[in-house]
Structure formats: structure tokens, C-alpha cells
Amino acid sequence: MQLGIGNPGRRGRVLFIVSLFIFTLFVAQLFRVQGIESASMSKQALDSRLAHVTVPALRGQIVSSGGVVLADSVERRTVTADATLTRDYTKLVNGKQEKVGLAGAAQDIAQIVGAKPADLLAPLEAASKINSRFTYVIKDIAPAQWSKIAALGIPGIFGVKTSQREYPQGTSVAPLVGWVSADGTGGGGIEQMENTALNGKPGVHTYEQAPDGTVIASGDNSDTPAVNGKNIKLTIDNDLQWYAQNAMAAAVKKYKAVSADAVVMDLQGNLKAVASYPSFDNNDMASAPNYLQSRPFAEVYAPGSTGKIVTMSALLQQQKATPLTHVVVPPTLTRAGTTFHDSEPHGTENLTLAGVLGESSNMGTMLAGSRISPDTLYSYMRKFGLDRLSGVGFPGESGGILSQPSKWSGTQRYTVLYGQGYAVTAIQQAAVFQTIANGGVREPIKLVSGIGDAAGGWTTPTDSRKAVRVVSPAVAAKVTRMMEGVVTAKGTAPMAAVDGYNVAGKTGTANRYDPQLGRYNGTTASFIGFAPANHPQYIVAITVQDPTRGSIYGGNVAGPVFSQIMSYALHEGHVPPSTTKPAPYPFTFDPSASKKK
Template sequence: MDHYSNDPRDGHQPRNARSGGSRSQSRASRQRTPRPQDDDAAIKRKFNAPKKPRKQRTLLQRRLKTAVAIGSTMAIVLTGRLAWVQLVWGPDLSEKASEQRTRVFVDPARRGEISDIRGQQLAYTMQARSLTAAPVVLRKEMRTRAEFKLQESGEYYDLSEQERNRRLDEAVKQEIERYSKEIPKAIEKAGASSAEVDAKEIKNKLESDSTYQVLVRNVDPDVAEQIAKDFPGIAADLQSIRQYPNGAIAENVIGKISQDGEGQFGFEASNDGILAGVNGRQTYDVSPDGVVIPGTMRDNIPATDGAKVTLTLDLDLQTYVQQQVEQAVANSGAKSASAVVLDAKTAKVMAMANSATINPNGDIEKQLDKGKTFANTTISAPFEPGSVAKVITAAGAIEDNKTTPDEVLQVPGSIDMSGVNVRDAWAHDVAPYTTTGVFGKSSNVGTLMLAQRLGEKRFNDLLLKFGIGQTTGIELPSESAGLLPNLSQWSGGTFANLPIGQGMSWTLLQMAGVYQTIANDGTRIEPRIIESVEDASGNTIEQPEPDSVEAVSPATAKTVRNMFRAVAQDDPAGVQQGTGPQAAIEGYQVSGKTGTAQQVDPNTGAYSNSMYWITFAGIAPADNPRYVIAIMLDQPKRGVHGEGGQSSAPLFHDIASWLLNRDNVPLSPPPEGQLVLEAR
């Protein structure tokens, strides 16, 4: 058993010696290893330390609970907010984000060409560009670019939010100002737009709340593409410029398209579906500064161009007829005039002209102020036909064997029908007119005598078979059916008016159709103006065949054609002369009928003795029908050549002569003597 010495020299100290010995201790004694007793003392000191007061512990616990509650509440709120954004707002935000980055580029279809029967262009499309923008999106992109620039300058985070917004708004304003000034300069410098470029208008459009605006139309493609590169957010959209190379010629038939490329008038409107085609489209994503992101193209649908349409119109004939109609108005002092030419066998429209037709290539507003119009009055403006309508009574009487061409009728100067007294246009005693003479001299009384033989029901049936009171089905808009009283509404006065061309209204095309029926051996064919249609691939699109109705027999039609040659017959003595000898054409037999229909005076509500529709409808040649020509003048003061009288027969002569000569139609066989109009 060892014993410890109290002698320092032994290198040990007593067990109860203090750890903080004298300064004379050796280095070895200060670096000795702590003994277990030392650890026990430290632990005792820790647990014997004075405890915090109870009140202070309670406060700390409360603060800890409060912090936990706040943290839990915030977690719940944030989680709920996230769920709301994801589930409720998510789809809408996703859609808005897609709208901001998605651009749909439309590839317009080329509108189909319209040509005449000989392949001459009536309307075609040229390619140009329209400068367009999405103002709302463009201003956001301008603001984004301005914000990037401000960040690059280092000022962005040193500015207050209010000042930052002010600077960004000012930058957008300056950029819009630059666009509105520089774009017109670029266009005008290149002379690359057919439209006036207004800087103020461009600025107003860029400041609008619209998602799409056309800034400038009809810009040269190269110039438009360069502007689109120089001005981010401006697009050079493909634009089709519709050309009407013949100006006002046939404009009443062709019509025009609007600035948006949609059919607005005439054939362009009624057949917009086959002419317009189907636009293609491409979808891209763009960056905030409006640059297309590569590889984002989708929904690539190619455009399908419109169909090419060939009309039955003959441009050369249309030009001549339209010029003659305008000249007739100038010479006669008429309010207006119109003419229709049909193929006698097929009822295809060869020409369809009316005066005051607008030129789509000119200043539209100025022309409208001068009374020019897009209207096609040959199908949209019905009028009372007058004596031209007597051909239906003649056809019915011959068809039903109620008379013969040579029957002599004792025709008085007037006739009473159900209390209505009707007179002839000239005073005469009882006259021995043949049936041929009744119509050649245009006797109202003689016509009504024959109509009485037919009766109301049969006469009404004839009117319907000849297409009266019905649209013709022509492939043009705004066609009127005219007016025909229903048989149940007829009175005695009705039957005294209808057979002589009063109390009903026809369009000029309907009038031409009545005479086409006689020219085509009694079969009425619905008139057509479409010859053929080809789709964009060159395939022919079949068109429905026109309906046809046999109004009278071929024999009756031939007899009536021969009878109505009397209208153009000339007689120096005047006895065997018809009402329209000016319609006669040397070397050819022609058949037709003059008409003078009283208009209703708006001041009195009664028929006027000074305002008339002057009409003529005829067939050339009568022996071998090729053409049917119908003419109407509204309130002429003189003849169509400025001569005395108010007949439109001379205009029929001019148009028919031009056609017969151009088409080298063989001459008619000489007639066998004169037709007898008045028995002697």
C-alpha cells in the first residue's frame, strides 16, 4: 500500500489540496489529468445553480405557443392560397399566359377569278400586304423592352415604383409616336401603298384597346416585310387586292368585295362561299419582345384557294350594251334605262346592263353622290310591263284555239269589264283588226276581248307558267319576284288590267324570260349566269341544271313569233304598220312588242298621263331565234336617239344588229308578203 508524502519534492499533493496551488507549482503539476472527483464537482455546481423564476418560464412558453400558432396559420393560408391558385385560378392564368405568348398567323386564301364566256377577266386577285398589329399586346411588349433597358442601365432598383411606372409609360408613349411617324415615312418613300397613309390614324389605332388593327393596306410585299423587321410587333399580313379591270362594265352584275375581303355586292356577294376559299393558319409562340420562338410552330393548316368562275356574260357585248344604255339615257332624258340579252335556247344571260353603274376603281363616295349605284335594277326593280305583256294573252288564245292569226275581230274603241272602261291609246270606231293586228297595233280592247275568251282562271295559269310573280332563280342577290295578285284577290278591275300589262309588276329579267319562252318553242328555262366553276385543283364543280316549264306548245310558240313580226312591220300607208317599225333589221325577220306603261303619280295616287315606263322585248331572228333582248326606259322625254316619240324599239334594233353582224348570223328568208293587221 502506497503512502503519499506531503513533501513537494515527491511530486504529489494531498487529496484535499486545492486545485489552484501556489504559483511556484511546476508546469507538470498544472497539466495533470483531471481526476474523477473534479467532474463530479462540476456536475454538482450545474444542478445547484439558481433556477429561473416561474413567471419568466410561463412568458417564454406563451411566446413559443403564439409563434407556433402564427406559423401554423401562415402555413395553412399559404397552402390554401396555393391550392386556390392551382385549382381555381390555374386554368385561367394558364390560358392568359398562352394568349400572351401565342400568335396565330393567318394565310389568306386567294379569291377565285371571275371571267366571261370567252375567258376575259372580269375580276381577279393580286397579292399585297397589310401592316397589322395587336395594340394591347404590342404596348405590353414595348413596356417589357423598356423595362429591360431600364434594368440594364442600373437605375431600375434605385427608383420608386411610381417613378418607375412613369418612365415606362413615357417610353411606351414615345415608342408609339415613333411607330406612327416612321412607318408612313417608310411607305411613302418607297411609294409602296395605293392607300393614303395617315400617321394620326396609325397612332390612334396603336393606342386603342383592340386586339387586332389593320394599320395600312395595299403595301408592296418587300416594303411591308422590311417594316415588319424594323418595327417589332408589326406584322406584314398577306392581303388580296381585288382587281376589276373593266371598271364600271358589268359592275352591276359582278359587284365588289369589302376591305375585309368579303363579298359586298352582286355576284361577289351571292357566291362568296365558292369564290372566297378557306384561309390557312399557323400557330407560333413568341418571346416577350415579340420574336418568334423557333420550333413552336403547330396547327399548320394550308389555305385552300377559291374557285374560278366563268360567267355566261359576253364582255364585248356587255360593253356595247352598257354604252348604248348610257347613251339612250343621255339622248332621251330618261331617269334610267336597262337592257338584258339572253340566249334564246338556253336562257343564259349574255348581257345585263343598267345605267348609272358605279366604277369600283374610282372614288366610291363621289360617285354615290352623283347618283351612281351598285344596284342591278334588271333583277331588283320591278315595274309595270305595259303592252309587252300582251304576248301571254296571244299565246294562250292560240294555244287554246280561241282564235287564229287571221281571224278578224270587230274591235270597238273601248270596252267595259266589270264596271271598268278601257280604251285604246288612239280613238277609233269599230275596226276590223285581225288577231295579228290586235297585237301588231297594240289594241287594249282587242286584247281584252281575247282574254275574256280565256277566262280568269286560265289566264292566271298562263301567268304562272310564264314565271310571273316568281323569282327566276338567277345566281345573283336581291332578285325581286315582282308582283302578281293572287287569283282569290282578283276583282273585275284586275282582269281588265292584267292582260294589257297593268296591275302587276315584272323585272326586266322576267320580261326577257317571257320572250325566251316564245323563242324556245314554248319552254321556259330558268335564266343562268354561271357557265362553269373550277376548284383550286382545276376540277369542274357541277352546277345544277336549270328548271324548265312548258308554257305552250312548240306550234303555238312558232305561230306567236310569226304574228309578232307585225310589230316591226312598216307600211307607208300606215294601215298595215305595227307600233315598232324602228326595231326592224334589214335582211332579218324580228319579232317583238312595244310597251308603254303608265306610272302612278305619287301626288294623286292615280295613273299619270306624263310618266311612263317605255319597254320593248324582242327575238332575233324570228325564223331561227338566237337572241332575246328586253329593254326598259324610265320616264324618257324623247326617243333613245333623241328623236320624237318615246319608243325603245330603236335600241333593240341597235343591239340586235350588232350581235347579228358580229356573230355572222345567216340572213332570214324573205317574208311572203305583208302580214294583215287590218282587214280591208
């Protein structure tokens, strides 16, 4: 039997059909490659030629209440090189085009940036030896310097846009403002606290490059612009901050102290100065010491006799005593198996409650304070803002140390009355006095007054915190008058007086816990007050840790520093002098007259 394929005519038709089928497949594949996939393949080819460079966003400024710049980001350039291209650098020398290579490039760049040619040549030669297409030449140069370098036309030399953080006020405000870490994020202080707002959003510059790495000027270039960070405006008065910082440095040196802090706030709780010494230079973090915190926020200490203000306020508000309540203070007093005494030996004293505060009698405070329960005292301490964060959100802030009354020891029940047995920050303790100065109302502490908006103005930050009434206006007025006696010749702080102004305040001298030794060692000397007493404008809190030269008492050590800073604040704030003389309560009573009554 003979197959049909053996027929020559039929065989020709079969071959034609097969050939046509193969040709059709070829055409279809060609159409797919050139037509359907051409766009995709072209895109892949283009993508292989595109380079992407991150354009950093400029970090927002931090400014004082008066607009003085405390932190700023300036545009800089980092010069990089593709050494495989730079080694072919040629330029006109004596009228002739001459190859000067890496050495010539280093020489020309060095003349512009003021560097040594050898320092720039070393990384170029090292990169060239291994045919590396990337190396740093010099970092952090000015944009104007880069423009001059770019004009040289050196092959393989590129400028990367960067920014550099600068702190014009340096050490005077460094612990408060903070610094920026190597990765561009805030490393402490306001820089860390407001990092999200300050940071902004980086952009991207996309450009087309030739196989040798050179930029194709007419290529497919595009930009996604960076969004710069927002500016932050503080409540801080720069001049007052500078003055307070210098005063702290002088106090540490004068009294050979470990450290000194100053907090200045107004009646509304706006922080006007937060100074601490020793400080550091946030322009040179490599040389900064180990301790970088803002001490007024982070460091806790026993308040000592400034803590008596809480006890006196509670006594008066609970109607357990008046400023003229008689308190007979013996030479010593034994409670919970411990014998207590005052800072100076004395016989039996007939003091009023105002006299107990004015002379800062620990035993008198114990006797009077025993009229209120530990739970009542604890509740007032909490109302005054102790044992809690301020709500500012400052990094590293401490809430202090205050255990519940059920955990107080036998002696602690009494020592807490006069400011021992618990710990506070300078910010917290200043807020206690702000409450009295403000007629018994504790205002939320504020540090940021505005966040920059797109229109170039300032938006007030949202704040859910509310003012809290702690004591009545009448009680606040009585405690104020009691504190006016502290600054008289009979009180513990005549050196805290301010010429022309009535001052209300309280001294503090407390046993100091030394964290390095793990035990109590030395003292904490402090003075906190406000002025003018009859119409308060500023609250100033001074804390000096472990003074070792001269006196150790708050009135002698911190009192004069308070006077200096308060005087400066009042005069710079154009606050009118007091028109009336203070009328403090009497410190003592006549027991014989009392018996006749």
C-alpha cells in the same frame, strides 16, 4: 409509468422514420414536378410564347363566259408596328450607326410606299406615347413594297398578309357582279349569291416570339395553309355586256329617263348581258348611290303591251282564235263601268287578231281576250314564268306581282289582258319571249355556267330545274309570225328593225308606278324581241323608265336601242343574215268580202 418514446434508442428510430417519410414526400413531389408535369409546364411556357396570325384565303375570281376577269382578289400587305421597339431604330448614317427612331422609320417606309412621312409618323408617335405595342402604319401595299420594307430591318415593324378585291370592268357590270363588304363577305350580286364557293378557308401561321415581341427564327413555327376560294364562271359575254351598258347610259341621257335596263339571253336561257343604268363603281363603294340592286332582277313594272304575247298565246293554244280571227274594234269600249280607248283615237277598225297585236290595240285585245276565262289566262301567265322567281338565286330578285283571279277587280279582269294590273321583272318578261322563240318551251334562266375545280377546269353547277312546254310549236310559230308584223311599217316598231335580219317582237308602253311618289306617274317604254325570227339566236329586252324628252312610246324609245344591241349581238355572234323576207299576217279584213262569204 414511463412512455416508450423516452428511450433514447427508440426516439432516434422514430425521428429517422419521420425524416425518411418527409424526404420521400419531397422526392415524390420533385419527381412529379420535374418528371410528370414537366411536359405540361413546358407546353404552357411554349404556348405563352406562340403567336397566331390568320392567313386570309384569296377569294375566287368571277369571270365572263370568255374568261374575262370581272372580279379578282390581289395579295396585299398591311404594315403594323410595335412602337416600343420601333423607337429604338438605328441605322448607318454617314458611315456611323445612329439612332433615328420613329421619325427615321417613317421616313424610310414613306420613300418605299410613296406616302408622306408625316402621315406615317403620326400613328407611330401616338402609339409610343402610351407605350402601345400595336398600331397600323399603312394598309394595302403591294407584296414587293413590303419586301423592301422588311429588308430595312426596322425593329417592331410587321407585315400582315391581306387581300384586296378589284373589279376590272367597273360600272359596266357592277350591279350584276356585286361587291364585298368590309368583313370580307359578298354584299350583293354574284359576290353574295356565290359567297360560300368564292370565300375559301383561312389558314393560320404560328410563330414563337421573344418577350420583346421579336420573332424567334429558329423557334417553333408552323403553318396551316389557307384554301383559296373557287372561281365562278358566268354565262355573261363581257363585250356584249359592255355594249349594252353603254347603250343604256345613252338612252337615259337621250330621253331624260330615270333608268334603263337591257337583258340579252340565248335560246337556252343563258343570260348574255344584264345591263342597268344608272350603275355604280364597285371599286369605290364609299361613293356608291343608295340603289345597288340589279334592276332587271329586282325592279318590277307593268309590262304593258309586251304582256299581250301571253294573251295571244293562250287564245291560240286554247283554239279560241287564230291569227286571222276578225276583231271589230270600236272607237271606245265600256267595261265594268270604265270607258277604255286605244293610245291613238280612231273610228271603227276591222282588224285581224294579228292586226290587233301589230297595232297594239288594247280594246281589240280586250275583245279577243274575253274568249278565255280569267283562270285560264292566269294559268298561262304562271306557265310563262310570271309570279315566281327565276330559280337563279340572285340576291334581291323579285317574283313580280300577280294576284289570283278571284281578287281581280272588275276592270283588272280586262287590263291584265293587255299588260296592266300586274308587275314583272325584265328577266321574267324576257323569258316569255324566250319561250316563244324556243318553240313554246320555257328554259330555266341561267347565270352561272361553271365552278372552278382543283384541276383548273370547270364543273357545271347542279340544277334540278326542268324545261317547261307552255304552248305547242305550231302556236309559237304563229305568234312569231304575228310579231314580225310589229316591226313593219304598219306596226308600232319599224325602228326596231335590224338590217339583214327578220325580227319578231312587241312594243310596250305602260303607266308607271313611282315608289317615291306612291302613285302612278310617267310611263315605262319597252321593246322585247328575238332574231332571226325564223331561226332565233338571241332575245333582247329593253326597258326605259319614265322617258321625258321626245316620245314616250316603246316603239320610238326602246325600239332603236333594241335594234342597236341586237345588231351587235348578231354580228359579234357571227349569225348569218336571214335569207327570206318576212311574211306577216294581214292586219285588217274587208267586212264586205266577209259578208259575201
